[in-house]
Amino acid sequence: MKRNVAIILAMLLSSFVLYAQNDSLQIRRIFNQILSNGMCYSRLDYLSNQIGGRLSGSVAAERAVKFTFETLKKEGFDSVWLQPVMVPHWVRGAKEVAWFKGKNGRSIVAVCALGGSCGTDKQGITANIIEVKSLQEVSDLGEKVRGKIVFYNRPMNPLFIKTFDAYSDAVDQRAMGAVAASKFGAVGVIVRSMGSNVDKNPHTGMMRVQADVKQIPACAISTYDAELLSAALLADKDLKFYLKMNCETLPDVLSYNVIAQINGTEKSEEIILVGGHLDSWDNGDGAHDDGAGCVQSMEVLHTFKSLGIKPKRSIRCVLFMNEENGARGGTAYANYAKENKLIHLAAIESDAGGFTPRNFGATTTEDKLRSLRGYAPLLQAYGIEEVLASGGGVDIGPLKEQGTCLIGFGPDSQRYFDIHHTAVDIFDKVNKRELELGAGNIAALVWLISEYGL
């Protein structure tokens, strides 16, 4: 009897070893394909350099839809289609102008309008500045901000090791600063850019508006100029700031999510979604945010096709429209999934830049998290250290209530807020190998889930 048990154990063990070995080999094939014949880098080149910044509603966004749709169509996947979605159409207009006059004369500063902001009138506005470090401080000042431009100048805290934590900690100034200041009669808002370093590139990004609060012009100022302005205010608190912005919100525009699928051979009704967002801010080329996530998602399907892998479950690539200023694509997609009773077993979003891979993070049940953590050792040699107990993405977020396991791809975050939402989010800032290793890890995880479920 003991011997029988031993034999059975040995058989189980060897089949397990074989199984793990085969998985390793398959994952190695996936990486080999991407590292030697991958398409993601050249596609990102096109998206960044031939199309460029592609804010929702823009001609460039339309071109990005066409390019990715046609590229996926040519690959001959089982289905490739467009999901219509109405998106906001905010436009920056002519470049912003801003300067202040202090004791040392006039200093021109680099600013950019925040997404969703109203413009100034044609003459621009001139007002005194009041510098604050928080929304609370504005409430405390109350009526003292009336007629002034509120200057939010709390830097991203460098002591957070992961830069996204520092971003979350600081971004309330950009998101809610204008509403908070307008309530007390401020005439404009300047927000220190959400950047990890001190440089001359202002970072745009979305701000909230509130129906019952008067809109006032709001812009981001480069971190370098924020320091300059703050120093100038110390010397002369009565300095005058001039701001002219030409942005406006036009009527909504018809746009699309771009979707492609390889059908599963055994459980085709179970979908594993992989995606990024196709829109980007207008000031850079949206190479990292989120061109990288789009071409990586496309690469997953391309890799399966190139290697002739027939997944057991269906693999779907979704390039979402309008993550940056409305998240309409993600919302529309989740509604459509709900209406059609689709089963999304897992959704993986890559929207943290095309940097070197470090982790995945999942918002899901303990059981599924355990399954994911069981897969992680297979990805360790390729840079995945761990599976964190939270993660996802703005676009896939609305699928949560349908029970989908939400997974965010986590590349190294140190460089992200040097380029995020700036004019230097360009192709040149993306490293080919880092981008490809990200695609490889995402493709490998998709394959593992398609093969073994969660």
Next chain:
Amino acid sequence: MKRNVAIILAMLLSSFVLYAQNDSLQIRRIFNQILSNGMCYSRLDYLSNQIGGRLSGSVAAERAVKFTFETLKKEGFDSVWLQPVMVPHWVRGAKEVAWFKGKNGRSIVAVCALGGSCGTDKQGITANIIEVKSLQEVSDLGEKVRGKIVFYNRPMNPLFIKTFDAYSDAVDQRAMGAVAASKFGAVGVIVRSMGSNVDKNPHTGMMRVQADVKQIPACAISTYDAELLSAALLADKDLKFYLKMNCETLPDVLSYNVIAQINGTEKSEEIILVGGHLDSWDNGDGAHDDGAGCVQSMEVLHTFKSLGIKPKRSIRCVLFMNEENGARGGTAYANYAKENKLIHLAAIESDAGGFTPRNFGATTTEDKLRSLRGYAPLLQAYGIEEVLASGGGVDIGPLKEQGTCLIGFGPDSQRYFDIHHTAVDIFDKVNKRELELGAGNIAALVWLISEYGL
């Protein structure tokens, strides 16, 4: 009795928890200091932009010695001194010129002489090209290479996940290609640059010479031009290549290792060395290679001083001279340590770029490796995934025979061979946070070893 055991266990456990907690807090203090008040980034700015490329024997190398010595001196450490060392003095001379004439006319290509190569004569050389992929192929061709320029064109293999493995796999062409080709009468050597990507920057680096083999001019060609040349050879195998190089080896020059120490309070005779190399190639500014390692090593001492940490063991920063083309500084230092019977408990070298931290690697005994792995969880939140079972550095290598635990700091390697030994190894390619996090992890590890030994 059982109760007593339980109490003792509880006490042990709580003191362990407390101990681990205090360590965590100390490490957090170290990172806070570096991330908010660190000096390494501004020092690297100076070293890269005010001094620049600092090949052994050059005026810039002399200035780098002076700058770092004075900087360390000003900090008031227990001792700061210079160790004299004679170094090779190879000079590039006027910029290299190279072109080939194929069916489509003349193409100028980007090359740079390899370190240690002889120059051409004043007229330059013109010869046919023979393309090979390995040293073996040259042996196989034998006399067929006579009178020709051998063109080594085996790329770094992209399938290696860690780029240093791909480098090791390809670098024999650069290191030994000239000797191998000269034995059979070749008149020159062109080596495809050791670069991960295809671009226009040639990568220099050291080549071996052999007393009984005639020296022939050897240069690296950019990966872009290597592709171009290879394609042109397919169309016209008789194409002529012209090469002019003005490099030469001058008599050895007196230079220095720069050394600073904070004495240990309890076991001052046990030294923990932390270092990088002060020399760099001449074509870039040596920002990553190895300005980063130098300023990180200096930062360790600066951090101890700033926080008032009195280490139990002595902490020594060594900035080695001449890693790139002779390793004379490392050799001289190990000799001096041996002669003076110094005890180097551990030596940590940072010479893999100032990128985001990923690991340490140690060449040491099982016991010491286990100790290091015991410390690693304390560094996990700061990016250290693991302690690998091999590691070290060229400069600290000679200390091995003295029983020193050799440790290499391992930042992410994906971007290193885009810039290594090229004109784009400049300050702009270094990210402040990545550099600082590296310094933080090295300082934390030094502190743990200084406190608890190995």
